[in-house]
Amino acid sequence: MSLNQLIENCIKRDAKAQSQLYKQYASKLFSLCLKYSRNYTEAEDNLHETFLTVFNKISQYNHKGSFEGWLKRIAINTALQKYREHVGVFDIVNEESIEDVNIEINDDELSLDFLLGIIQELPDRYRLVFNLYALDGYSHAEISELIDISVGTSKSNLARARMILKTKIEEYKANLNSQSI
Amino acid sequence: MSDKKHIDRLFQEKFKDFEAVPNEAMWSRIEKDLPGKKKKRRTVLLWWQLGGVAAVILLFLTIGISVFNSENSNNQEFPVVNTDANNSSTSPDGSNTTFDGTIKDTNAISDSGSKTSNQNDIIVDSSEIKQGINNAEGVANKKVNKGAVSLNNTNSTTSNAYSKEVASAKVVASNSTTEKNATKVSEKPTIEKDKVNSAIKETISGSNNALANKSSKTKAAAIDATNTSVEDNKLLNSEISVEEEIKKQSIQEAIAQQDDLINEKEKDEPSRWSISPNVAPVYFSSIGQGSPINEQFNENTKGSNVSMSYGIAGSYAISSRVKLRVGVNSVNLNQTTADVFAFSGTEIGGASRMARMDNVDYKGGSSNYAIMSSAMMNRAVSPELFNSELSGELEQRFGFIEVPLELEYRVLDKKFGVNVIGGFSTFFLNNNELYADVQGNSTLIGEATNINTTSFSANFGLGMDYSLSKQWNINLEPMFKYQINTFNNTSSEFRPFFIGVYSGLSFKF
Structure with missing residues (x-):
């Protein structure tokens, strides 16, 4: 099944296509969610929400730009959305500008x-x-x-x-x- | 020592190909929350179950009613249908029974006349007549009883030869009355059938007169001498036999008439036989979450590609609404089990023994393949190797020659018709393969050992057809086939079924 066909079927809410799409992109998006989240559980929540958004909005995908890119933007937006909800008034960060120093580091076996x-x-x-x-x-x-x-x-x-x-x-x-x- | 790197670059390189397979349960959670989807699937399933149950109930009800009705209609419809095949067919029957009675009777009389001792025979015979008439036409009871009474009377006064003769004469008389009654009775339902009846009536009344005459003669003869009575009885017999022939003729005429009617009717009846080639997309699934392959796949997502079934069916119309049909179909089914790791290679051999499955007969008997559910691994702690490894699918393909035997009941009988279908099929296994699909490559790894070579299914469906001409119809039949005894030794609850939408052309002849 071509990607376009897969997207078409997902628009029709075809269960098999949705499952297929999930299988194809879940691991890529989950890695993204892991990076943007505090922990594994939150990453799972974000992945969950991401896919719900994807399947609800897939008809809005305009076939310009890569589909994977579109998916990733949704995943990132989901993470950002969560951040916006969580940001509290006392989340005060020192806004003073810090020099953008070049930080070099040894690349040893860091897992x-x-x-x-x-x-x-x-x-x-x-x-x-x-x-x-x-x-x-x-x-x-x-x-x-x-x-x-x-x-x-x-x-x-x-x-x-x-x-x-x-x-x-x-x-x-x-x-x-x-x-x- | 390694080079110094900008921290961004370090992370970029590390995370470039970073992919993390989420937990197995993720998809089912997402799937559950997808709007309309899961629900739809359930309602469809529910619809099929309810529909199947409804179809069966309807089928039995309608068969029951039609059988019940047909029993009643045999009796009730006679006066309504008049002059028609059904009607006239019984009237000769009726006259036949009375007719047989008289034959028996006269034989008995002649016996008693010649031997003057077989009294019991007479009594027995007359009671037989009574019974026969009772059975044939219950209405005549009263009058027949009268006859029987007179017979009983004769029975008590059978001590000498004279009274014997009188008795036999009385018997003849009483028989003639019963005969009359019988014919009257047989007339009742066939008042419209003037022709047949009048013919029968005439002959019978004729015979009655003759019998009456003869009986008086026998009486007189009995007073004179027993020999003459024998002669008279003989004469009587011969006369009766002549009358019998006349009767026979008139009955035969009547039968010939009805035959004509029946023939005419049959010409108008639609053709009973039809043959229809059909083709259907079929979708295999199951109720319950088991797996036919191994219990470790119970939780895995399973799916099926739509495959095809072809066949031909012949049907015979038992009545205008009920059809019996048999056919032969070739049907291929498949089921994919998602999220399966498949490994191959000789080094797997030893390790795979652990993962070997009883229900799988590996290709070539070798143990170079190992399959396992990815759910068996804990993602969070599993080594990188597995996280990066894409899990594949296990595809089971199996095909059958199906022999369906089904009843079709016509609910709507118009140009556009609707039928309810129920029945069962017998399946003979003719294809059985197990493939591992990893990243688009399909590898045959063996076959399942737990598919029975012969299995069955209970079938329910709804048929719609549209008549193109007198002989040609197009049909569309969504069918639900619940499989029985297809798999041995399945893990957990695995109740397979398949759904097919059969379409075809049927030709009547």
Whole structure:
């Protein structure tokens, strides 16, 4: 079944097509959800909502741009939506601009699980900005619109996220070394 | 030492091909929340179940009613139908019974005349007549009883030869009255049939007169001498036999007449036989969440591709509304079990013994294949290898030669007709394969050992047809076939069925 045919059948709410579409994209979207979420459970919730949105809005897909891209945007939007709902008044972040220093790090055997873990541990907005900018290629301008912050905040959040990640990686390595000694 | 890298790049590289297979239960949760979908499926299923039950009830009811009605109609419809085949067919029957009676009777008389000792025979015979008449026409009881009374009287006064002769004469007389009564009775339902009746009446009244005359003669003869009575009786017999022939003729005429009528009627009747080739998309599914392959697949999502069934059926119209039909179909079914890991290779051999399944006969007897449900693995802790590995599908294909035997009841009999269909099929297995489908590649891994070579199904359906001409019809029949005894040793609850929408052309002849 071609992708277009699959999409057509999903528009008709054909159960088999929906199942097929899920099978085809679930793992890609779930990895995205994992990155954007605090933990596994939240990622599952996001994946759940993502697919509900996908199947409800699939008729709105205009066949311009990749279908996978469209799906990913929905997944990211779902995560952002959750962030917007959760953002509290006391979620005060230091908005002062931090220099965007080049943070270099040794690429030793760092497991994906570990890296995923430290992303998930980031404060919500840092995690979103880092994911959007570093991993999914959004610009600061786009990010500022998506999560309703200024470009400056976006930049500073990104820098803080990187700092945190770097620290965690270094701690982890130090830990490993001390254990090995 | 490794190179220093920008932290973004480190993450980008690591996450470039990152894919995480979500938990197995995710899809069922999502599926449940999809609008209209799951519900629809359930209602469709419910519809089929209810529809099947309704069809069966309707079928039995209608068969019962039609059988019941046909019994009644045999009796009740006579006066209404008049001059028609049914009507005239019984009137000769009626006259036949009385007729037989007289034959027997006169024989008895002649016996008693010649031997003057077979009294018992006479009595027995006359009671037989009584019974026969009673059975044939209950209305005549009164008058026949009268005859019987007179017979009983004769019975008590049968001590000497003279009274014997008198008795036999009386018997003849009483017989003639019963005969008359019988013919009267037989007249009743056939008042319209003047021709036949008048002919019978005439001959019978003629015979009655003759009998009466003869009986008086026998009386006189008995007083004179027993020999003459014998002669008279002989004479009587011969005369009666002549009358019998006259009767026979008139009856034969009547029968010939009805035959003509029946023939005419038959010419107007629609053709009873028809033959119809048909083709149907069929969809295999099951009630209950089991798997025919192994219990570890019980929870896996299962589906079926629509496959085809072809065949030909012949039907015979038992009545204008009920048709019996038999056919031969070739039907192919399949079922896919999703989220299955399939491994192959010689190194699998040892390990796979654990995962071997009793219901699968691996190709070539080798154990180079291992299949297992991906639900068996805990995603969160399973090694990367499995997370990145795409789970595939297990496809089971099986085909049968189906021999359906079904009854069709016509609910709406117009140019556009509606039928309710019920029956059963016998299946003979002729194809049995198990494939592993991973990333679009299908590999034959063996066959299932638990499919019975002969199995059955209970069939229910609704047939719609449209007549193109007197001989040609097009039909469309959604059928539900609930399979029985198809699989041995299935895990959990696995009750398979399939649905087919049979369409075809039928030709009547």
